[in-house]
Amino acid sequence: MPPLIAIVGPTGIGKTALAIKIAQAFSGQIVSADSRQVYQLMDIGTAKPSTDELVAAPHRLIDIVSPDYVLTLAEFQERAYAAIDAIHAQGDLPLLAGGTGQWVWSVVEGWGIPRVPPDLTLRAELEAAAKTVGSEAFHAKLAAVDPDAAAKLDHRNVRRVIRALEVYLKTGIPISAHQKKSPPPYRILMIGLNMPRESLYLRIDDRIDRMMEAGFLAEVEDLLARGYNLHYPSMSGLGYRQLGRYLHGEISLEEAVALTKKETRRFIRQQYNWFRLDDERIFWLDVLASDFADLALAKLSAFLEEGENVTAQLDKVYEKEPSTLDAELLALQVVSIGDEKS
Structure with missing residues (x-):
């Protein structure tokens, strides 16, 4: 089965940076699994990849819909599978990177999702x-x-x-x-990024301050001026609704920023419910370790090599007489997300 690499973890942990490093090392393309980066005109508050990062590695499923569009989980899953298959067709390695737990697991576990548009x-x-x-x-x-x-x-x-x-x-x-699950036809390796919670909170606070300096408030003001109101799903992204309340005169700017930081911390706690540190399907790395990126590359290299070895063994088995196939196929265990232990 073709490989799929998922890079997961809480917001602000460095998933994009690692995904780019892997993409450059293994001819990869990144498929975003961020439920807010799909929206156009929402760049600063969603921490979209910079121009340099977009040049450094191909990205998919970023800037694909307008802020008034309701992108359902079912549609995301469909688009993600199409992107992954297209990347495989090009001979590249797909990297599913993002912190929206529901979106990631819908792809990795093959969730059955009702194709029922919102009424x-x-x-x-x-x-x-x-x-x-x-x-x-x-x-x-x-x-x-x-x-x-x-x-x-x-x-x-x-x-x-x-x-x-x-x-x-x-x-x-x-x-x-x-909602029955049907695992997708990929060999999956999940790499999780982690760091001490208090250190992550401080990093997030600093990132929000830098977002404000970069023009986050003006971005929200522009969205409201274009007619995108705070009740749209897109505007439920961290910071957008809080800054919108400031612009509507409901709270002060200091309160809006403080609420954004508070809600981001709450969101991080929710993300760890989706990506649990005791989940053996995820290969966890501490991003504060100086060699964490090297460890990720080494793990991925071994994973890809193992897949090549299994493929070679299968090729040899299929060259043999039909009477010997069943026993030898049973002896081969293809690594999947269900049985790989990190």
Whole structure:
């Protein structure tokens, strides 16, 4: 199976820099798995790769839709698989890099995702119902038609409860039935980047200060002037809604920046729920170690070499008599995300 490398970890940890280094060393192309970098006109606040970084390695799925476009998980998955297959067709190595956990795992694990476009009218009706009866009673409505989905969703996560009900009401099929996993046809290596939490928080605070100096506030002001309001999914990105509240006169600029830093820390904690340090499928590296990039390159080199060896063994097996194939194929274990131990 062709390889796929996933580079994951919390925001601000250095995933892009490592992805570029790997791309340059192994003829790779980067597929972004960042749910905010897909949007045009939103460069500073989403920490998109710089012009120099975009030149240093090919990037895909960046700047692909306008801020008023709702890019669903299903569409991202479809676009990501198409990008990965196109990279393989060119003889290059695909590198899935990003911190949006749901997006990464949808590709890596092959989630079955309902191809049900958002129905804004229905969503508004469901949201009104949730406000009327309360989140617990509203959650019970989901439990009545899809107990499996309800069991996985906290009643306070009203947005996801609404989505689950929306899928059921539009298709007549529970969302849990849509969400079966089918692993993709790739050999997958996941590289995770980590550092002590307090050190990461300080790095994030500094990055937000630099974003403000680079014109983040003017970027948000321009988006609002173009008619992109704070209720769009794109504008829920860290900092955009907070600075928008300042521009609307609701809070001070100092409060907006402080809230952005606070929400970013909360987001980092959520990311570690998606990418757990005890997940054996992920090869974790401490970015404060001076040789972490070298360790990543060495791990990847061994992974690719192992794949080549397995392919060579399979080629030899298929050259033999049919009667010997079954036993020898059973003896070959192709490494996949399900059985590789880091």
